[in-house]
Amino acid sequence: MDFKQLEAFQAVLDEGSYSDAAKNLFVSQPTITVRLKALQDELGVALFQRYGRKVKPTLAGRILAYYVSDILNLHSNAVQAIQDTKQNNSKTLKISTTSTGTYVLPPITKGFQESYENTRISLSISNVKSAVTQLREQKTDLAVITSPIEKNELSSVIVGEDALVLAAHSDHPLAGKKNVSIKDLKNECFIIREQGSDTRQQFELWCHQNHFYPNNYIEIDQPEAIRISVLNHVGLAVMSKFIVQSESKFSSLSILDVEGFPIHRYVQVLMQPDKQEDVLTQAFVQYLKEKLSTMS
Known part of the structure; x- marks a missing residue:
């Protein structure tokens, strides 16, 4: 036929x-x-x-x-x-994302622009609440997040998987040690995210499950500042595997072998329902899914 x-x-x-x-x-x-x-x-x-x-x-x-x-x-x-x-007309795809996107999206968006001529990417990086608010107010076309949220009227597509790991500087005494115990962590300084952060919530849940309540910690609300702090031997931190991977070529960060880690979570793309039929939007979602599969 x-x-x-x-x-x-x-x-x-x-x-x-x-x-x-x-x-x-x-x-x-x-x-x-x-x-x-x-x-x-x-x-x-x-x-x-x-x-x-x-x-x-x-x-x-x-x-x-x-x-x-x-x-x-x-x-x-x-x-x-x-x-x-x-068509010669340039199209812009506006994306809001969280701090994890800082380490994932720039190289992917660059590759997407090179593959799809006359396409431009506008990237806004903030916290989950702001990223989703921008999407709901139609200031962006997509939101790429790793935290679970109430989607309500939004549509979502799972495009990959992230994992929270406990990281240290590569020359830290616990780096490379097998089966790091709670006792090994007792006197360590922890660098933790602010209240309301999904990373902070996951860390607190892990602490509760393991009856571990660190007394020595520093609270920082910027993942990049946390990364720099770990690199400067300030302490240990729970962070996305993508952050650690961004340092892999320098071998500066090490993932500790601790029970309960890694903590897996999904990378999802949120959009307004009418964007499900948009050609450019769906092309980016598929491209992102393919690239993330090579980073897992």
Whole structure:
């Protein structure tokens, strides 16, 4: 079957007659007849029954009708997507994200822009609440986050997985040690996120589960400042694996082997429901998913 045949089928289905379908498609009635006959011959069934001057779908016709609309829509979307690539008009995709995105999105967005000509990425980095608020107020097109939230009216797509790890400077005495115990951590200084942070909540849950309540800690609300503090031997910190990976070529950070870590969480993309059909948005979501799969 081809799209001309499916278009003819859909037109007859909508109009209820061959003649009106022909007018709708700006072709002759014999053309509609030929296309439908070829389609019915291929399928080996009758798709319509005549009732006076009108036609109605048979059972087979109703079954085909269930799929044809989606097939034609996909065809239309594919053609439009190809046409969009020919346009010279630049398109901007606005993305809000959290601090984890600082270490993940810049190289990915650069690659996306190189793959999709005339596309520009605008990246806003803040906390989860601000990132989602920007999306809800339609100041951005997408929000890329790692924290679970109440989505309500928003649509979401899981694109990858992050993990919280307990990190130290690579020359810390506990770096490389197998099965670091709670006793080993007793006198360590911890650098922790601010109240309300998902990383802070996950750390506090781990502490509760292990009956470990550190007395020596420093609270910092910026992950980059935490990373720099660990690199300067200030203490240990719970952070995203992506932060540690960003230091891997320098071998400056080490992931400690501690029971209960890593703590896994999903990377998800939030969007307004009407963006689910947007070609550029979906292209970025798929591109992000592919790139994150290589970073896991």
